[in-house]
Amino acid sequence: MAELRRDPVVGRWVIVNTDDSLHPPDFEKEEHVFRQADVCQFCYGRERHTPPEVDVIRPSNTPANTAGWSVRVIPNKFPALRIEGELNKRGLGIFDISNGVGAHEVVIETPEHFKKFADLSEAEMLNVIKKYQSRFISLSGDRRFKYIMIFKNYGESAGASMEHAHSQIIALPMVPKYVLEELEGAQQYFNFRGRCIFCDIIYQEYQDQDRIITENTDFIAFCPFVPRFPFECWILPRKHTSQFGSLNEEEQHHLANLLREVLSRIKISLSDPSYNFYIHLAPVNQGNPGSYHWHIEIVPNLTRVAGFEWGTGFYIVRTAPHVAAKYLREAKI
């Protein structure tokens, strides 16, 4: 039986299979083959083949752009947007255009070519989170940028073109549509109820219990009641905050641990599927939207998006989130 569910933040309806869910063995498996090791520019010793690093964690006795680093951030060699120039917004007949100004960076998460992100150690994952934060703070300093999007594509079917573990950061000169919708939904709810909608969702998750995957002092992970994809997972700070830049050392630790744990649970439950994750943060350089609550959304790539979804924005989700959460909770990690 299918149930129609409405996302309380953005108003999107989805169709969820509530009692004949697809289970992990029902999804096609994807093999992750390593083919690029011999020529990989993200490996030790090939640092000179990439643009010079803009941020890095490395021992102080190693020179920039040489081996020895643990996490390395470089500009993307084929950027979607260019760092130089002014925005120059203008009309063109009925249309609005602007120069493609922005930043596009790559976070190389480990020097080890064959190591998967979900298999990083606690210390390695912490380093990645630290670099997400330091790049966020640094890019926010450029007044041309209004939004910093941190995201990861793992696996070919999820859009990764390089197999060496990496994530990406794109700084945009405008707030993207989906984030704008969440901001507006959160603000409307706040105006109406005087509370954060994401805090209320967390409260509801604690009431219902069956969609929670795991938690620690600072963060909670659950399968949202209104997902777009089967086995979609969200990670939120348990206490209300719109600020990512001010995470302290302990919170960074807790975030790294929870992200690592959820990705391991996904890897084990679903036989190492391709996935995307992205961090929904508040915009930068245009005041603090205090009603927002930043979070991470993880979407395993298990099904194909087709005409119905592209045409409607409705999604057909064939695994109920409480079923997905049970698998993830019970995975032996």
Added chain:
Amino acid sequence: MAELRRDPVVGRWVIVNTDDSLHPPDFEKEEHVFRQADVCQFCYGRERHTPPEVDVIRPSNTPANTAGWSVRVIPNKFPALRIEGELNKRGLGIFDISNGVGAHEVVIETPEHFKKFADLSEAEMLNVIKKYQSRFISLSGDRRFKYIMIFKNYGESAGASMEHAHSQIIALPMVPKYVLEELEGAQQYFNFRGRCIFCDIIYQEYQDQDRIITENTDFIAFCPFVPRFPFECWILPRKHTSQFGSLNEEEQHHLANLLREVLSRIKISLSDPSYNFYIHLAPVNQGNPGSYHWHIEIVPNLTRVAGFEWGTGFYIVRTAPHVAAKYLREAKI
């Protein structure tokens, strides 16, 4: 060089490569292998294995649910939504839910298992358009439904699970998000300017010329200035109308011809890619949104959608629409 472009209807920004576009040979090719012919329930002689037909074009001397038909419409055996029951909208804590009431039908476009939709004859394509229209009218008669979505998935990577040529119709008890956004955008523009925004887009296309693919008396096809995907194509009625149900015989003809021509041009230019198309129609059973202008959007499946797109609603389009239109216009059909 990349350019940021804003969709004038829904406000979505996209990043378009304007002078280093990807060309047809740059996209991965997909083979379409026929594997299901021996067991295909959409073929002649296997009519009894599908749910009974709800609409059909067949000679009057052939009994229902036997061979002899040219286009056949059946309920989907595995429907996303069920036809029985009432909507029963209700709250569940912070969430809104409703029963999964709707209709899900399959239009079998030809009895020939090995015939591709783009290769239908003019007469066959006309029959399909006629059935789209008659099902739209029939399903609109059910007051529980607010939206009728007609769409097609061609090819495995575009989500087709049956290889025999077919499209699908889903009747929904609420207007989907993307359509709502278009309706609101069109209404706001109408309030502001007293004109239809889609008519103004068509006017702009005639001014600019270089994104037009083809046209006839009643319809125009072009690659939109702000696409989500490379080689995205739109087909619109040239004269303003929000009404799909009232297409006359001549207009049906012209629509069938143009759809057939555009799909042939896509097939030839891009080596028969998988694609989706969907028809954006006005909602039903809730007044006539006169400011809307119905249309078809065709999206070839050439690239992978990844974390950036899922997280932002921004799209990175690596073929400029005027470049795509030139290939499509010049294809030898």
